[in-house]
Amino acid sequence: MFPNLRRDVGFPFLGSVALFGLFVGSGLLYTSLQGGRASGNLITAMFIDAIMVVGIQIYIGNTGVFSFGHIGFGAIAGYTFALFAIDPVDKATRIADAPWGLAEVGTGPVLAAVIAVVVTLVIAAIIGIGLARSGAQSGAVAATVITLALLFVTHELARSWVRLTGGERAGLAFGIGDTLDSRLPIYLALFASILAARLFAQSRAGRLSKAAREDDLAARAMGINPIVQQTIALLLSVVVVAVASSLRVYEVGSVLPGLFFFDYTLLTLVMLVVGGRNSVTGSILGVAVITAAREVARRLGSEGYEFFGIGLDDAPLDWLFREGLPRVVLGLAMVGFMIWRSDGLLSDWEMDNWLWRTFRDNPKMPDLPGPLEAVSSSELQASDVVVAFGGFRALDGASMAATGDEIIGLIGPNGAGKTTLVNVITGMVPPTSGSVSLAGQDLTGAPSFKIARAGLVRTFQNLRLFGLLSVRENVEIPALVAQQHRSARKLPSIDELVAAAGLWEHRDRRASELDYGNSRRLELARAAALGPQFLLLDEPTSGMSDSESLQMIEQVRRMASLVGAGVLVIDHDLNFITGICDRIYCLDQGAVIAAGTPEQIQADPQVRAAYLGVSAPV
Amino acid sequence: MTELIQNLIDGLGRGSIYALLALGVAVIFGVMHLLNFAHGELITVSGYVAYAMFNQGWSWYLVAPLIVVVAIIASLLIERVAFSLVRGASDFTLVLTSFGVHFLVSAMFVMFVGARVKTFSEPGWIADTIAIGPINVEVFDLVVIGVTIVTLLLTVAILQKTMFGLALRAAAADFDTARLMGIDSNRVIRGAFALSGALAGIAGIFWLMRAGNTAPSSGIDPMLKGVLAALIGGLGSMRGAVLGGLALGVAEVVLRSQLPGEAAALTEGVVFALIALLFIFRPQGIISVATAERV
Amino acid sequence: MLETVGLTTTYGSIAALRDVSLSVGEGEVVGLIGPNGAGKTTLLGSIAGLLQPVSGSVVFEGSDVTGNAPDKMLKAGLALVPEHRRIFTDxxxxxxxxxxxxxxxxxxxxxxxEEMADLFPVLRDKWETSAGFLSGGEAQQLAIARALMSKPRLLMMDEPSLGLAPVLVDLVFELIESLRNQGRTLLVVEQNATxxxxxxxxxxxLRSxxxxxxxxxxxxxxxxxLFDTFVGGTS
Structure with missing residues (x-):
């Protein structure tokens, strides 16, 4: 579950303790400096908001799927909690004829919170299936709509199902003196949620989920089925939100439809994006910053200049210092941060990652391991593949075969169908007819993550790295998939692969910060880390100069032999192709027009004609 | 049968307003890939201006055109101060920016005008009905449907017959190529916001007539109806937006009259649930469009 | 008429174009050939203002137009028929x-x-047809006609024969010849080198x-x- 115990459990635990301590400590410091009940209530509310925001962060931060609906889950949990926790005596005045005899139930707060979590989880599971069905991925509109609908459906239910919820006037309320009177449960829940959020982000599931957040297609090509990770993230996130919502209701002492609606959605989202939605540390920072900004705005609004204690007679800013200022500040913060810094203050910075990088023992660069025996019996075959888009045939009966110890080239002019063939083989484009098999196993039309797990792993013409993740993490993610799905092969370690790619000194940098050549090398190492039978490389030298292309020959050979994989490579650079390939297929107009050794291909008049036009000089 | 026809007319009246709002959302999505959660604020702004003018003794006949003008100006202003600064940003940024603008505008009204609902008188004829056989039709519905038809015809004429409309359609289909053809991206985007504002203004007239009041949070409802109708229709498709609006209106009216007893109060909730189901099974909406190029 | 001096364009860290200097004279037909990925489309995009070159300059009819927006370029007299035609199918x-x-x-x-209808009779027959229903050859003619509508002083075409059946490829080259005979100035990117x-x-x-x-x-x-120069094969 956790790739590296020290890094993924030990340090996150320390980091969570530190984050919790700093956050709670500064809250308590503020109350003790300010004094008074109001400041205490403000800080209690801030702690509960923090739990809520961390809960939302677990989903949005790890999946990139934008959810408007988490406060809708909050409403479900909040009402469920109230229905079970409130004493029947107090319910009698508001919802005496509640369905299912709920008016007579009084379980006490702890059991009520457990029930709230369970009920919310069941609904989240159903919504999760819906989200998966709609193809939720980073930035998907459908996910926004579905979650928004959840928020409104729960709101409408809360308003209109008066027999159960007390509606908009009465609502549900605890009896006097029955509300939360100790901060202990809040502290426990806050620490647990911070820890859970950090542990999830570091766990296998969290890492795979973040890979899909960065690039859904590339994640699938690395054998990840993002739906699984997204659903885990949703469920965990909803548990935290449900706990926070129960606490919120318990602390406020009553629940009305407006408690979990648009205003609270805005507040929590602003907190999340101001701090940085991709970071737990950032979320907590966002909660603190926005709470402070709101409080200052509130006091400026209600007390104006008195708050400064300046006592000016004329008050030129009276037009600004009025009630309603806090909302304006929230709206401005949202718009302003989107324009100025849409990744938030901290982006993806985490305290424990920083501690880990600072205090770990620096590992030495590993020696390169010996080559792995390639499996010559694993034959990749594509037969009579046809792909028709409308009337246009991108592939028109293309066939090819390669054994696991070969390096095969795929060349042809622009539009010949080379990338389409790789797309068909790796399951990204369904063939109209024809078949694809690996070592006798039929893979035609299988989803791309299954094909990747079966041992066909590709790279992309236009680099698709996991940009926000570090170089080492980019290699680690397919290695985690390999542990589970390709465990029969003994593969080199992550560090060995990073070193072999020549990226050792860059291993902690973000992938998006690499220059072009290193990005290409990283993409190759990432594909190799899955321990494939075949590496399918789509234009690994595009955009490279001649000398870089020649170095790439070495690089591809080394990587392929390290993991014992065959290679199928598309390229337009004949120096590279002839330098590296055992055999070459030449495609034109969607069909193979020539196949053979590099020498044969170079001498083939049809190949020349395809490249240069019909009447090529020989 | 009678009831069904009755519902249909009521639904089309309601749906017409949604259609105009949805069309405005779709126009902007087409050129900017922005799902505009701030669209309803155009009605909030117009509502307050209308309220101020009523206090000056203006009649609906004077206020109605003013509402359209105010909505256009507000739309252009919002584009200038917010959306023009996030052009081409990620979907995440665009959605949250519009969400933020929505809150900012309503918060400013709370702050500078006050949170209380401001009421004004509806036009006298709003509750009149005329009987056509056994069916009682609200005059208001007929006016709305009539004006909507005229507005849609005008919009179609603008889109089909004018060079601006052509530029807008070209930009919505393929922004980069449109720029290659000499279309100025600033002008076409501002034009889209102006058109979107005009449509929201016309919808706003009827919305405000029916509501008879305005409040800082008045924008939420029209925004939701417009955005959801545009989504139902398939974002980016203008035809889909109109269909989505009409479908949403009819669905609301029919559900309200057909749902039994207590559940009728839940109409809105049921409609949202149906929309969620639609997106689960058809994430691209009713009419699917190839994803528009982004700015 | 057109001159680029030391044009360099990058995508992020990728140098797609390195120090490219070329010129096109009035009334000339200039070909730009090279394999897939050589940077041909990038070059046209950098001239037309779709891409911002990081260094170098584009001089059109004596004035420096480097980095101008595409609509400005078009108004100056520079039109581009984009790769894959990109006609508005709706x-x-x-x-x-x-x-x-x-x-x-x-x-x-x-x-x-009227002029376009005469020049491209196929299009006249389909005047009111939705462009999505055109065949590949017709669509290419429409794309060229559409670019000519701005009365360009220089017409650039990006891979006009791409994805067309051989007989239509003939048509495209006939078209280029007829445009040349009308005295138009053309800069054409093609993979079909001969x-x-x-x-x-x-x-x-152009290569790499x-x-x-x-x-x-x-x-x-x-x-x-030529073949070796073209695709980088060592002879």
Whole structure:
């Protein structure tokens, strides 16, 4: 579950303790400096908001799927909690004829919170299936709509199902003196949620989920089925939100439809994006910053200049210092941060990652391991593949075969169908007819993550790295998939692969910060880390100069032999192709027009004609 | 049968307003890939201006055109101060920016005008009905449907017959190529916001007539109806937006009259649930469009 | 008429174009050939203002137009027929042409529409048809006609024969010849090198983002090492 115990459990635990301590400590410091009940209530509310925001962060931060609906889950949990926790005596005045005899139930707060979590989880599971069905991925509109609908459906239910919820006037309320009177449960829940959020982000599931957040297609090509990770993230996130919502209701002492609606959605989202939605540390920072900004705005609004204690007679800013200022500040913060810094203050910075990088023992660069025996019996075959888009045939009966110890080239002019063939083989484009098999196993039309797990792993013409993740993490993610799905092969370690790619000194940098050549090398190492039978490389030298292309020959050979994989490579650079390939297929107009050794291909008049036009000089 | 026809007319009246709002959302999505959660604020702004003018003794006949003008100006202003600064940003940024603008505008009204609902008188004829056989039709519905038809015809004429409309359609289909053809991206985007504002203004007239009041949070409802109708229709498709609006209106009216007893109060909730189901099974909406190029 | 000096364009950290200097004279047909990924489309995009070059300059008719927005470039007289044609499939044929002529006055536009109808009779027959229903060859003609609607002083085409059946490829090259005979100035990117060289006055060979050869069409056709230069095979 956790790739590296020290890094993924030990340090996150320390980091969570530190984050919790700093956050709670500064809250308590503020109350003790300010004094008074109001400041205490403000800080209690801030702690509960923090739990809520961390809960939302677990989903949005790890999946990139934008959810408007988490406060809708909050409403479900909040009402469920109230229905079970409130004493029947107090319910009698508001919802005496509640369905299912709920008016007579009084379980006490702890059991009520457990029930709230369970009920919310069941609904989240159903919504999760819906989200998966709609193809939720980073930035998907459908996910926004579905979650928004959840928020409104729960709101409408809360308003209109008066027999159960007390509606908009009465609502549900605890009896006097029955509300939360100790901060202990809040502290426990806050620490647990911070820890859970950090542990999830570091766990296998969290890492795979973040890979899909960065690039859904590339994640699938690395054998990840993002739906699984997204659903885990949703469920965990909803548990935290449900706990926070129960606490919120318990602390406020009553629940009305407006408690979990648009205003609270805005507040929590602003907190999340101001701090940085991709970071737990950032979320907590966002909660603190926005709470402070709101409080200052509130006091400026209600007390104006008195708050400064300046006592000016004329008050030129009276037009600004009025009630309603806090909302304006929230709206401005949202718009302003989107324009100025849409990744938030901290982006993806985490305290424990920083501690880990600072205090770990620096590992030495590993020696390169010996080559792995390639499996010559694993034959990749594509037969009579046809792909028709409308009337246009991108592939028109293309066939090819390669054994696991070969390096095969795929060349042809622009539009010949080379990338389409790789797309068909790796399951990204369904063939109209024809078949694809690996070592006798039929893979035609299988989803791309299954094909990747079966041992066909590709790279992309236009680099698709996991940009926000570090170089080492980019290699680690397919290695985690390999542990589970390709465990029969003994593969080199992550560090060995990073070193072999020549990226050792860059291993902690973000992938998006690499220059072009290193990005290409990283993409190759990432594909190799899955321990494939075949590496399918789509234009690994595009955009490279001649000398870089020649170095790439070495690089591809080394990587392929390290993991014992065959290679199928598309390229337009004949120096590279002839330098590296055992055999070459030449495609034109969607069909193979020539196949053979590099020498044969170079001498083939049809190949020349395809490249240069019909009447090529020989 | 009678009831069904009755519902249909009521639904089309309601749906017409949604259609105009949805069309405005779709126009902007087409050129900017922005799902505009701030669209309803155009009605909030117009509502307050209308309220101020009523206090000056203006009649609906004077206020109605003013509402359209105010909505256009507000739309252009919002584009200038917010959306023009996030052009081409990620979907995440665009959605949250519009969400933020929505809150900012309503918060400013709370702050500078006050949170209380401001009421004004509806036009006298709003509750009149005329009987056509056994069916009682609200005059208001007929006016709305009539004006909507005229507005849609005008919009179609603008889109089909004018060079601006052509530029807008070209930009919505393929922004980069449109720029290659000499279309100025600033002008076409501002034009889209102006058109979107005009449509929201016309919808706003009827919305405000029916509501008879305005409040800082008045924008939420029209925004939701417009955005959801545009989504139902398939974002980016203008035809889909109109269909989505009409479908949403009819669905609301029919559900309200057909749902039994207590559940009728839940109409809105049921409609949202149906929309969620639609997106689960058809994430691209009713009419699917190839994803528009982004700015 | 057109000159680029030391043009370099990058995508993020990728140098797609390195120090490219070329020129096109009035009335010339200039070919730009090279393999897939050589940077041809990037070069045209950098000239047309779709991409911002990081260094170097584009000089058109004596004035520096580097980095101008595409609509400015078009108004200056530089039109581009983009790769894959990119016609507006939801618009009718005549609407596509009108969009192409958006920068000229209404009366002039009417005249140009007539001119295009004469020049491309296929299109006249489908005047009110939605452009999505055109065949590949017709769509390519529409794309060229659409670009001509702006009365460009220089017309650039990106891979006009791409994805067309052989008989339509012939048509495209006939079209290029007829445009040349009308005295128009053309800069054409093609992968179909031999055919392109046959209709070019001069041509450049681009590979890996750099110009590796230039000469008249006839000269380049004569060169026996063209294939190797072209795709980088070592002879």
């Amino acid at each position: 618009l009718t044929v005549v609407e596509n042409l009108k969009v192409g002529g958006i920068t000229v006055g209404a009366s002039e536009r009417a005249g140009l529409l 055919r392109m060289l046959e209709v070019s006055d001069r041509a450049y060979v 983002g750099e110009l590796v050869a230039e000469g008249t069409g006839a000269e380049l056709l004569e060169r026996s090492d």
